[in-house]
Amino acid sequence: xxxxxxxxxxxxxxxxxxxxxxxxxxxxxxxxxxxxxxxxxxxxxxxxxxxxxxxxxxxxxxxx
Amino acid sequence: xxxxxxxxxxxxxxxxxxxxxxxxxxxxxxxxxxxxxxxxxxxxxxxxxxxxxxxxxxxxxxxxxxxxxxxxxxxxxxxxxxxxxxxxxxxxxxxxxxxxxxxxxxxxxxxxxxxxxxxxxxxxxxxxxxxxxxxxxxxxxxxxxxxxxxxxxxxxxxxxxxxxxxxxxxxxxxxxxxxxxxxxxxxxxxxxxxxxxxxxxxxxxxxxxxxxxxxxxxxxxxxxxxxxxxxxxxxxxxxxxxxxxxxxxxxxxxxxxxxxxxxxxxxxxxxxxxxxxxxxxxxxxxxxxxxxxxxxxxxxxxxxxxxxxxxxxxxxxxxxxxxxxxxxxxxxxxxxxxxxxxxxxxxxxxxxxxxxxxxxxxxxxxxxxxxxxxxxxxxxxxxxxxxxxxxxxxxxxxxxxxxxxx
Ligand SMILES: Cc1cc2nc3c(=O)[nH]c(=O)nc-3n(C[C@H](O)[C@H](O)[C@H](O)COP(=O)(O)OP(=O)(O)OC[C@H]3O[C@@H](n4cnc5c(N)ncnc54)[C@H](O)[C@@H]3O)c2cc1C
Ligand code: SF4
Numbered sequence: 001x002x003x004x005x006x007x008x009x010x011x012x013x014x015x016x017x018x019x020x021x022x023x024x025x026x027x028x029x030x031x032x033x034x035x036x037x038x039x040x041x042x043x044x045x046x047x048x049x050x051x052x053x054x055x056x057x058x059x060x061x062x063x064x
Numbered sequence: 065x066x067x068x069x070x071x072x073x074x075x076x077x078x079x080x081x082x083x084x085x086x087x088x089x090x091x092x093x094x095x096x097x098x099x100x101x102x103x104x105x106x107x108x109x110x111x112x113x114x115x116x117x118x119x120x121x122x123x124x125x126x127x128x129x130x131x132x133x134x135x136x137x138x139x140x141x142x143x144x145x146x147x148x149x150x151x152x153x154x155x156x157x158x159x160x161x162x163x164x165x166x167x168x169x170x171x172x173x174x175x176x177x178x179x180x181x182x183x184x185x186x187x188x189x190x191x192x193x194x195x196x197x198x199x200x201x202x203x204x205x206x207x208x209x210x211x212x213x214x215x216x217x218x219x220x221x222x223x224x225x226x227x228x229x230x231x232x233x234x235x236x237x238x239x240x241x242x243x244x245x246x247x248x249x250x251x252x253x254x255x256x257x258x259x260x261x262x263x264x265x266x267x268x269x270x271x272x273x274x275x276x277x278x279x280x281x282x283x284x285x286x287x288x289x290x291x292x293x294x295x296x297x298x299x300x301x302x303x304x305x306x307x308x309x310x311x312x313x314x315x316x317x318x319x320x321x322x323x324x325x326x327x328x329x330x331x332x333x334x335x336x337x338x339x340x341x342x343x344x345x346x347x348x349x350x351x352x353x354x355x356x357x358x359x360x361x362x363x364x365x366x367x368x369x370x371x372x373x374x375x376x377x378x379x380x381x382x383x384x385x386x387x388x389x390x391x392x393x394x395x396x397x398x399x400x401x402x403x404x405x406x407x408x409x410x411x412x413x414x415x416x417x418x419x420x421x422x423x424x425x426x427x428x429x430x431x432x433x434x435x436x437x438x439x440x441x442x443x444x445x446x447x448x449x450x451x452x453x454x455x456x457x458x459x460x461x462x463x464x465x466x467x468x469x470x
Contacts, residue, residue: 009117012449013398013407015368018456026449052074052375055102055367055398057121 002038002062003047009058016050016059024050066139066149067168067309068092070100070367071348071374073120075166076131078378088131089160091151094190095136102367104194105218106400110225111198118191134160139169142316144341164381167313167324167332167346168374171306171365176210178272184284185272185300188215197301201226205298208232208287210269212239214399216303217252221402224259231262231295233269233287244408244444247418248432251425251446252401259402267291272300306365308350318344323352323363329388330377342385345377357392357460358411358441366397394460396452404428407452410442410459419465421455423448431455438464 003023010032016024017032023043025033039047051059065072068090076088092098099118107113124130137153148159173187184205186197201207207223209216212234223230236242238249239256256263273286273294286296308323319325319333324346326332330353332344346353348370352363364373372393380388399406412418412434421443423430431451434442440463443455 011398011400012405014449014452015396018396018453021453026453028450030447030449052077053368053371055100056117057100 001041001044001047003034003036004060004062005032005034006058006060007032009056010054011056011058013055015053015055019050019053020046023047065090065166065168066312067170067348067350068094068133068135069098069168069170069348069370070120071168071170071350071370072166073098074371074374075168075347075378078375079382080129082379082382084382085129086163089134089162090131091134091137091139091149091160093136093138094192096191097133097135099191100367101189101191104188104191105215106222108191109194109198109201109219109222115191139312142313142318144317144344147343163343165344166374166377166381167344167350168348168370169309169312169350170370171349172309173302174305174307176269176302176304179302182272182274182284183282184298185302187302188219189306197299200299201228203298204228206231206296207299207301208295208297209301209303210287211303211305212236212252212256212263212265213243213303213305214240216301217256217401218399219301219303220256220261221259221400224261224402229262230260231264231297232256233264233267233289233295235266235268237266239265244406245412245414245416245418245434248444251428252404255402255404255428262295264289264293264295306349308352308363310350321352324350325361326351326353328354328356328390328392329380329385330373330391331380331385331388339385343381345381347373347377351377353391355392355395355411356390357394357462360411362395362411364395364397366395368396369393394456396456405445405447405449407445407449408442409452409456410434410440412436412442416441422451433465435465440465 014026023036098120139149141150179185206229209220209232220230220232239252241249268290270288274281275283275285286294310320330345332340334340349365376391396409416434416436421431421433429447431445445452
């Protein structure tokens with residue numbers, strides 16, 4: 001699974017970071033960084049939760 | 065599901081995810097598929113985001129695993145004993161039966177006496193409201209915003225971004241004093257002023273002033289304040305808060321008191337406060353539930369809570385009251401005004417102590433925390449998005465305040 005963020009939509013609300021801090025990090029510069037673009041399968045439910053919880057629907061998951 | 069917006073859609077999605085494969089009907093008064101509202105006072109109103117960015121990605125309508133959407137259809141009554149919702153829609157009056165019910169009818173704007181009589185006076189809740197307001201802003205009007213709450217403040221900021229002349233009128237001495245405390249209100253008043261927005265604080269509204277000429281008596285020309293002064297305006301946005309949409313539940317026997325009253329697991333209580341039917345849950349802006357984390361009944365009018373509560377309520381509906389789990393979130397919301405991002409976790413009350421925990425108020429980059437006794441009950445980050453998650457964890461774990469925390 002590959003985590004993709006549409007940075008044009010992302011408003012750095014950091015909701016994703018609250019759910020999966022090992023994958024998403026909003027840094028002091030105010031921007032979101034993806035720490036693991038290809039997280040392990042065991043992270044899937046957290047990533048899915050972040051997808052659902054992102055207020056701007058900026059996160060998506062690509063398979064493969 | 066009654067209410068086909070954020071909470072209704074997310075509840076439907078959660079039911080499917082939890083393995084429910086029976087029929088799901090979403091009854092929604094608006095003619096639109098579920099969409100997201102926060103951009104209506106921000107990017108969509110400004111014109112930088114199109115309609116496509118408002119679409120909520122799930123759930124898919126259609127037969128099979130899909131959801132039956134009854135749009136443009138209003139629930140007008142509930143018969144709990146017979147498990148039926150009375151509806152009125154394009155096909156006339158009817159009934160929809162159910163085994164389990166999720167109430168997600170949200171809130172609607174509070175209005176002002178006389179607001180409906182004049183053209184040019186707007187409230188903002190739906191995309192249709194927003195399209196009307198947007199069209200009015202295209203003419204380059206002078207704008208008055210009544211109420212410096214979240215939506216009023218955001219609309220003012222967006223109008224300034226569009227280069228319009230804006231005055232905000234607020235009965236309290238500073239913006240958002242109720243929600244964030246007076247200290248924070250002073251900071252936000254400064255943000256309005258620095259962006260060239262006029263502020264009339266601590267003064268109530270007396271009424272609307274109609275146009276002076278015979279031809280424009282039906283149009284608003286200004287707002288008259290309690291001190292008899294007039295704020296001239298071609299467009300007036302009324303942002304004086306919202307009220308939970310529970311009128312359709314009159315006579316249902318369910319407990320309504322500033323929202324639909326629920327237990328800790330989001331099951332709706334019976335009138336009088338006793339246990340309810342056990343197959344009706346509520347979520348989102350309409351629901352007032354007992355949050356064990358703060359030990360109080362609360363209703364939250366924010367996006368993230370609608371998502372989290374819808375998922376929790378749907379899960380509990382499938383489990384039944386016996387196996388249900390309490391919904392005890394720290395609660396989070398954000399607001400974007402001008403160049404300021406506010407993020408807030410927790411629940412403060414008047415009387416809680418506010419302490420600057422990180423950063424600088426003058427630079428408008430800081431975290432302030434609200435402390436009750438020893439416990440950190442809430443935190444507000446202003447232009448510090450990197451730090452909110454750390455404070456969210458402290459609020460959720462009932463941490464005590466310790467100035468040496470980093
Ligand atoms: C302009 C604006 C900006 C916002 N910005 C932010 C923000 O920056 N951050 C944040 O955290 N939150 C924000 N919010 C709040 C957030 O949008 C709400 O918390 C969220 O929409 C709540 O979702 P809900 O599904 O509970 O209720 P709603 O979105 O209010 O949906 C309720 C739905 O039920 C329908 N309905 C009502 N009665 C009936 C009936 N009898 N029969 C059938 N259908 C019915 C309504 O038509 C509506 O579609 C904003 C809201 C607005 C309006
Ligand atoms: S939750 Fe969405 S908007 Fe917020 S930081 Fe993450 S990707 Fe960006």
